[in-house]
Amino acid sequence: MMHVRSQRSALWWALALVVAGCVPGTRDENGPGPPFGGGPPKRLGPGPMFGAATTSVKPARPITGGTLLALSDERTAIAADPDRDRIFVADYLASQVLADLALELIDRHALGRGPAPDLLAISFSSTDYVGHEYGPDSHELLDTYARADRELARLLAKLDAAVGAEGYALVICADHGAGEAPEKLISLGYDAGRLETGGGGGHRSKMGRDRRAIEQAMDEALGKKLGDDERWIAHFGDGEIHLDRARLKAQGVELRAAAEAACAALTKQRGIAAAFTKTQLLEGRFAPNDRVARALRLSTHPLRSGDVAFALKPFWLASRLTASHGTPNLYDQRVPLLWMGPGVPRGRVVDEAVTPADVAPTLAAMLRVEPPAGCEGRVLTQVIGRP
Ligand SMILES: [Zn+2]
Numbered sequence: 516m517m518h519v520r521s522q523r524s525a526l527w528w529a530l531a532l533v534v535a536g537c538v539p540g541t542r543d544e545n546g547p548g549p550p551f552g553g554g555p556p557k558r559l560g561p562g563p564m565f566g567a568a569t570t571s572v573k574p575a576r577p578i579t580g581g582t583l584l585a586l587s588d589e590r591t592a593i594a595a596d597p598d599r600d601r602i603f604v605a606d607y608l609a610s611q612v613l614a615d616l617a618l619e620l621i622d623r624h625a626l627g628r629g630p631a632p633d634l635l636a637i638s639f640s641s642t643d644y645v646g647h648e649y650g651p652d653s654h655e656l657l658d659t660y661a662r663a664d665r666e667l668a669r670l671l672a673k674l675d676a677a678v679g680a681e682g683y684a685l686v687i688c689a690d691h692g693a694g695e696a697p698e699k700l701i702s703l704g705y706d707a708g709r710l711e712t713g714g715g716g717g718h719r720s721k722m723g724r725d726r727r728a729i730e731q732a733m734d735e736a737l738g739k740k741l742g743d744d745e746r747w748i749a750h751f752g753d754g755e756i757h758l759d760r761a762r763l764k765a766q767g768v769e770l771r772a773a774a775e776a777a778c779a780a781l782t783k784q785r786g787i788a789a790a791f792t793k794t795q796l797l798e799g800r801f802a803p804n805d806r807v808a809r810a811l812r813l814s815t816h817p818l819r820s821g822d823v824a825f826a827l828k829p830f831w832l833a834s835r836l837t838a839s840h841g842t843p844n845l846y847d848q849r850v851p852l853l854w855m856g857p858g859v860p861r862g863r864v865v866d867e868a869v870t871p872a873d874v875a876p877t878l879a880a881m882l883r884v885e886p887p888a889g890c891e892g893r894v895l896t897q898v899i900g901r902p
Pocket of ligand 1: 643644647840
């Protein structure tokens with residue numbers, strides 16, 4: 516996010532509140548979770564995290580004032596019924612209500628009409644939920660996109676009327692692509708499949724077969740035979756394995772040896788393209804041109820990541836959802852990045868690799884302020900039309 520020195524207000528709006536008929540409240544993005552189950556919604560005002568948003572980088576042109584708004588129809592706790600929330604967001608109406616809220620806030624906060632720039636971030640997340648439920652090529656998702664497009668048109672018309680076409684810049688991007696449902700791909704003759712990594716409540720005999728196979732291969736590699744209610748793997752999912760520290764200790768097995776055993780077992784498993792131990796990734800022990808390893812490395816946090824990371828083969832899925840995302844495969848990794856605004860050349864297609872990480876520094880350059888500290892992207896000079 517753009518660093519804003521002393522913004523007038525910074526709010527995280529939870530659409531669920533509006534839908535539930537509550538007064539919209541703020542939500543601390545880093546907080547323990549939305550507090551609006553049964554209690555009264557919080558009053559409007561800056562959330563505690565935003566006080567810490569000031570960075571040590573001195574802006575070239577200090578911004579004082581300005582509003583930072585983040586809107587989302589991302590699934591949040593709605594009323595007391597979690598299922599209703601899911602049904603609602605997996606519905607085109609969510610984008611419509613979200614756009615209504617954005618339109619209302621543009622007026623209420625007089626966005627774009629003060630002396631300082633305002634930042635409005637909107638996450639149309641229904642597309643994600645509908646994609647998970649029905650698959651990326653489904654009629655349901657095409658319909659959701661068509662309707663989200665209509666909502667964008669309403670938003671642009673509103674901004675044109677409120678601040679004029681030259682009065683704002685717009686960036687549209689996505690945080691991931693998606694893979695198709697493996698069953699559909701199999702029916703079309705692709706090498707595709709679904710990994711069975713379900714937990715089985717701690718009992719090996721009830722685990723998904725792929726998870727069970729890895730547990731057994733680890734027994735063999737480590738020279739230990741665990742019982743049916745014992746397991747090496749505490750968590751298997753989201754492209755990583757977390758080993759059970761207590762089990763390793765009880766069995767007198769070194770973490771490193773167990774991670775290597777799990778890694779070796781994974782690489783022999785169906786549907787797995789590559790696996791690396793966390794240590795291997797952190798130490799950079801992979802070929803420099805290995806783009807899968809590089810992607811896994813970029814996703815690795817020294818403390819929070821699993822002990823082993825893995826990548827699925829194209830068209831394979833390790834989830835019970837109809838379709839999903841989160842692999843380093845190109846259909847999953849590539850996203851659109853669209854820009855419009857003052858100085859942005861009309862109709863230009865940038866024919867080189869860019870990334871959503873370029874959004875923050877490019878917006879900073881447009882506003883003639885320094886980019887946020889720790890910024891990884893670069894300024895897209897092709898977009899802002901000046902070197
Ligand atoms: Zn998703």
